[in-house]
Amino acid sequence: MGFLKHRFTIASSLIVLFFVVFSGRLFYLQIYKGEEYRNFSERNILRALELPAPRGRIFDRNGEKILYNKPSFNIRVFPREITDVEELAEKLAEIINVPEKKLLEKLRKIETLQSFYPVTIAKDISREELLLVEKNKETLEGIFLEVGHKRFYPHGEAAAVLLGYTGIADAKEVRTYGRIKAGNELGKMGVEKVFDSELRGTNGLEYVMVNAHGKVISDSVATLLPARKNREMVQGKDIHLTIDAQLQQFAYDALGKEKGAIVAMDVKSGEILAMVSRPSYRPEHISKELSPEERRKTKKKKSFSLLNRSTQGTYPPGSVLKIITAFALLEEKTADPKSSVHCPGHYFINKKRFNCWREEGHGDMNLYKAIVESCDVYFYKLSQKLGVDGLYPYMKKFGLGERTGIALPEKRGVNPSKAWKRKHLKEPWYPGETAILAIGQGYVTATPLQISVMTSAIANGGIVVKPKIRKTDEKKPLRITGGGQRLDAKSVSFLKKALYGAVNEHRGTGIYARSKITSVSGKTGTAQVVSAKFESTEKRFQDHAWFTSYAPSDSAEISVTVLVENGGSGSVAAAPIAKKIIETYFKLKKERDEVRIAISE
Amino acid sequence: MKFELPYLSSYSWLLLLTALLCLAGLMNLYSVSLLAGLGAFKKQLVWVFAGLLTVAVISRLRPHTLENHSVTFYLFFLALLGLLFVFGKTVSGSRSWFQIGPVSVQPSEFIKIGIIMMLANYYANDVAAKENYNSVELLKPLALLLVPTAAVIAQPDMGTAITILLIGSSIILLMGISRKALLKIIIIALISIVPAWHLLIKDYQKERIYSFMDTSTDPFGVSYNSIQSQIAIGSGMGFGKGFSLGSQSNLNFLPAHHTDFAFSVISEEWGFRGSVFILLLYFSIILFILRIATSLEDRFAMIACFGIAAMLFWHAVINIAMVTGLMPIIGTPLFFISYGGSSTLTAFIGIGIVLCLRRK
Numbered sequence: 001m002g003f004l005k006h007r008f009t010i011a012s013s014l015i016v017l018f019f020v021v022f023s024g025r026l027f028y029l030q031i032y033k034g035e036e037y038r039n040f041s042e043r044n045i046l047r048a049l050e051l052p053a054p055r056g057r058i059f060d061r062n063g064e065k066i067l068y069n070k071p072s073f074n075i076r077v078f079p080r081e082i083t084d085v086e087e088l089a090e091k092l093a094e095i096i097n098v099p100e101k102k103l104l105e106k107l108r109k110i111e112t113l114q115s116f117y118p119v120t121i122a123k124d125i126s127r128e129e130l131l132l133v134e135k136n137k138e139t140l141e142g143i144f145l146e147v148g149h150k151r152f153y154p155h156g157e158a159a160a161v162l163l164g165y166t167g168i169a170d171a172k173e174v175r176t177y178g179r180i181k182a183g184n185e186l187g188k189m190g191v192e193k194v195f196d197s198e199l200r201g202t203n204g205l206e207y208v209m210v211n212a213h214g215k216v217i218s219d220s221v222a223t224l225l226p227a228r229k230n231r232e233m234v235q236g237k238d239i240h241l242t243i244d245a246q247l248q249q250f251a252y253d254a255l256g257k258e259k260g261a262i263v264a265m266d267v268k269s270g271e272i273l274a275m276v277s278r279p280s281y282r283p284e285h286i287s288k289e290l291s292p293e294e295r296r297k298t299k300k301k302k303s304f305s306l307l308n309r310s311t312q313g314t315y316p317p318g319s320v321l322k323i324i325t326a327f328a329l330l331e332e333k334t335a336d337p338k339s340s341v342h343c344p345g346h347y348f349i350n351k352k353r354f355n356c357w358r359e360e361g362h363g364d365m366n367l368y369k370a371i372v373e374s375c376d377v378y379f380y381k382l383s384q385k386l387g388v389d390g391l392y393p394y395m396k397k398f399g400l401g402e403r404t405g406i407a408l409p410e411k412r413g414v415n416p417s418k419a420w421k422r423k424h425l426k427e428p429w430y431p432g433e434t435a436i437l438a439i440g441q442g443y444v445t446a447t448p449l450q451i452s453v454m455t456s457a458i459a460n461g462g463i464v465v466k467p468k469i470r471k472t473d474e475k476k477p478l479r480i481t482g483g484g485q486r487l488d489a490k491s492v493s494f495l496k497k498a499l500y501g502a503v504n505e506h507r508g509t510g511i512y513a514r515s516k517i518t519s520v521s522g523k524t525g526t527a528q529v530v531s532a533k534f535e536s537t538e539k540r541f542q543d544h545a546w547f548t549s550y551a552p553s554d555s556a557e558i559s560v561t562v563l564v565e566n567g568g569s570g571s572v573a574a575a576p577i578a579k580k581i582i583e584t585y586f587k588l589k590k591e592r593d594e595v596r597i598a599i600s601e
Numbered sequence: 602m603k604f605e606l607p608y609l610s611s612y613s614w615l616l617l618l619t620a621l622l623c624l625a626g627l628m629n630l631y632s633v634s635l636l637a638g639l640g641a642f643k644k645q646l647v648w649v650f651a652g653l654l655t656v657a658v659i660s661r662l663r664p665h666t667l668e669n670h671s672v673t674f675y676l677f678f679l680a681l682l683g684l685l686f687v688f689g690k691t692v693s694g695s696r697s698w699f700q701i702g703p704v705s706v707q708p709s710e711f712i713k714i715g716i717i718m719m720l721a722n723y724y725a726n727d728v729a730a731k732e733n734y735n736s737v738e739l740l741k742p743l744a745l746l747l748v749p750t751a752a753v754i755a756q757p758d759m760g761t762a763i764t765i766l767l768i769g770s771s772i773i774l775l776m777g778i779s780r781k782a783l784l785k786i787i788i789i790a791l792i793s794i795v796p797a798w799h800l801l802i803k804d805y806q807k808e809r810i811y812s813f814m815d816t817s818t819d820p821f822g823v824s825y826n827s828i829q830s831q832i833a834i835g836s837g838m839g840f841g842k843g844f845s846l847g848s849q850s851n852l853n854f855l856p857a858h859h860t861d862f863a864f865s866v867i868s869e870e871w872g873f874r875g876s877v878f879i880l881l882l883y884f885s886i887i888l889f890i891l892r893i894a895t896s897l898e899d900r901f902a903m904i905a906c907f908g909i910a911a912m913l914f915w916h917a918v919i920n921i922a923m924v925t926g927l928m929p930i931i932g933t934p935l936f937f938i939s940y941g942g943s944s945t946l947t948a949f950i951g952i953g954i955v956l957c958l959r960r961k
Binding site for chain 1: 732775777831832833834835836837838839848849868869872873876877880881884887888891894895903907910914917918921922925926927
């Protein structure tokens with residue numbers, strides 16, 4: 001029976017061999033590949049649902065909501081749960097109003113993420129689409145509906161440029177801001193961007209367990225994966241702006257079809273009451289997800305602009321700059337307000353003729369009259385004594401060529417000097433350039449907001465305030481940097497008189513701003529876009545029309561600066577608009593006071 | 602192979618290891634049942650007690666009684682297999698069950714014992730006791746094996762049929778086959794595949810076999826299960842996810858986690874240490890039975906014990922190869938670990954037989 005013993009030995013060896021093979025296999029699966037399988041098993045069961053935090057609301061100075069949220073439905077997908085991209089794209093295309101090709105492209109990109117965080121594939125779908133998706137949920141792999149928050153702008157285009165918009169964070173923004181993930185919403189422009197970190201809030205995170213059929217078994221998360229913690233959703237903070245929504249809307253409408261900008265501001269506190277830029281855009285055109293091509297097309301439209309002309313548009317200030325020139329002349333004692341200069345309608349510097357806007361001339365002009373009637377020759381002549389570098393520090397004092405410090409994206413404009421020209425144009429300064437600089441032409445450019453700050457400084461008795469867009473409890477107006485002292489009271493009060501005259505005197509250029517409700521002071525400006533020799537009736541070559549003003553003249557509250565791009569004469573095109581806004585401001589104020597009294601009684 | 606165990610006899614070791622394995626199986630089943638309800642666990646508890654009772658009864662029988670009744674045993678279960686085609690209950694496509702009140706009985710499990718006893722009986726009474734048998738001499742043992750196998754294939758239950766074939770073949774191989782006979786058997790087997798396929802197996806059964814064998818036609822059936830099982834095992838890593846914390850099984854990613862894939866659950870919840878421990882217990886039990894078999898003088902006892910060892914061995918090999926992804930999925934339980942009345946009882950009967958025969 002020896003052969004049987006031998007066979008038993010073989011059998012035993014076989015058993016040991018299998019034990020070794022299986023142990024090896026288990027070692028391979030559990031130790032060598034263990035971590036990989038562990039990750040896989042977690043992803044198998046784990047869905048990380050993000051609960052989008054509603055962004056903070058934005059209120060105007062009177063507590064009116066000017067930007068808030070409405071519920072919207074988004075279609076999202078779990079990248080890891082897609083098995084057949086083509087099939088899913090085909091099914092979705094039948095249901096929602098997005099071309100299959102576009103969906104496929106998007107889903108392909110999403111699929112490669114292999115993330116268990118969901119990604120949005122369609123935002124703000126219609127009620128019909130919502131019902132269809134809900135009905136076909138079973139067949140749409142990895143798809144689910146998210147109740148999101150859609151930004152709603154009750155004032156539409158009137159405040160769109162100022163408030164800005166939000167969008168999906170791109171890779172670059174994720175790198176810059178850190179605290180956000182790709183696919184999150186963040187402020188891209190305007191107030192939405194500037195106060196984004198406060199408005200944004202923190203999205204909640206909820207880990208849910210699903211079984212093999214994708215069914216949520218949410219309550220077992222804690223026991224099975226204690227390391228995965230849910231995160232509470234934190235709503236974004238509300239922001240209160242200094243804007244008066246009704247004045248904003250009125251100002252926007254007052255510009256009519258013209259391109260341009262309007263800034264209305266509290267002269268003492270620097271609070272912006274209205275900030276208008278036209279053309280604007282319809283917020284819903286931005287919030288809808290557009291392809292780059294569609295976006296390009298929309299941007300080309302004439303009635304579409306994202307630019308906030310009040311802070312980002314730089315224009316030659318024209319005659320409104322004479323306020324600063326006059327101030328400089330007074331301070332530097334270059335001009336004796338009593339002595340006069342004859343204006344024959346033109347002035348020669350080095351045999352070069354410089355025309356006054358009034359061809360027949362103004363006759364004898366002193367400083368007061370030169371401001372009221374906006375005589376160019378007076379400033380041509382006296383600017384030659386002052387010189388460009390004599391004017392430069394005063395322009396700087398009023399904030400030209402500098403940022404105002406408002407919490408919005410803004411341009412600096414140009415405050416030219418000899419040094420500036422050498423540096424940027426590598427050329428010496430010519431005396432003729434001082435002459436045209438003195439009347440706000442040539443190299444100098446400013447934003448409507450800068451002009452508004454300048455006018456407010458005269459109106460409030462000499463304080464160059466930092467404009468504010470956000471309402472704070474701070475009472476003290478912030479002075480602008482660069483000196484920061486109060487402007488000379490005597491010169492300021494001289495200018496106040498002159499600006500009152502410009503509106504209220506018979507020969508004043510700002511007579512169209514004269515109001516029966518309140519006393520208005522102001523200065524017109526008509527800034528040439530191209531050389532005067534160039535005669536054209538084409539709109540884009542027309543002059544920019546300026547009017548900067550404040551009211552009431554003796555105890556100023558509000559300053560209003562109007563710029564109409566290619567509007568022609570400031571006196572005709574801009575002054576009436578400013579008047580309407582000022583009157584509306586006082587009407588609104590009276591109405592609100594009455595309501596307040598009625599309530600208190 | 603010789604084992605030197607100073608304090609305990611092979612018999613005591615066998616009892617001890619079996620008890621341990623049985624406890625591990627019950628604990629695992631309890632863990633799986635926590636979320637789904639303890640119904641299966643309670644039932645299995647009853648089966649284990651029934652099994653222990655069976656062990657107690659069988660091990661107290663006189664070895665001769667077993668040998669004398671082996672033919673009866675074989676014929677009884679063969680008859681039951683036949684009766685399945687009349688009274689059988691169809692579960693997931695296979696007519697493998699009798700429903701007796703609340704209890705389901707699967708005769709194809711018990712027939713394994715029948716075949717082992719029958720073959721042992723046949724070879725023990727063969728006076729010639731040759732080293733190798735030729736083809737004519739092999740006709741009878743092969744017939745004894747193939748008749749019940751054919752009945753199981755016809756249910757159809759490929760998994761069980763394959764284990765039955767492997768168990769029987771192991772005994773036949775142990776007793777020896779001449780080279781000529783081996784060659785002839787292989788040729789006949791190859792030739793008979795084609796007519797058997799066309800005559801014996803119906804179309805819907807073929808489809809089931811196709812999908813059973815070919816993972817590509819049913820990615821969410823067979824290969825899906827295999828992948829989920831490997832994820833479950835692998836994700837257990839070194840030390841496991843903890844008792845009842847196996848996410849794969851608790852969340853139904855793992856199919857049949859209390860029956861055929863029970864080993865995956867142990868591996869997921871206890872990690873490498875747990876899975877190797879079970880493996881060690883299992884293979885030790887097999888080796889001890891084999892050791893008992895070699896120590897026996899009586900031919901019937903030796904062959905029967907070997908058959909029991911082969912039965913445990915092939916079940917373990919197929920089940921573990923299947924759940925670890927080394928083999929396509931064919932439904933085969935892991936004795937003492939998988940839930941199931943008939944298979945548990947069969948395993949206990951096997952242990953009982955070994956304990957009874959070792960006295961011979």
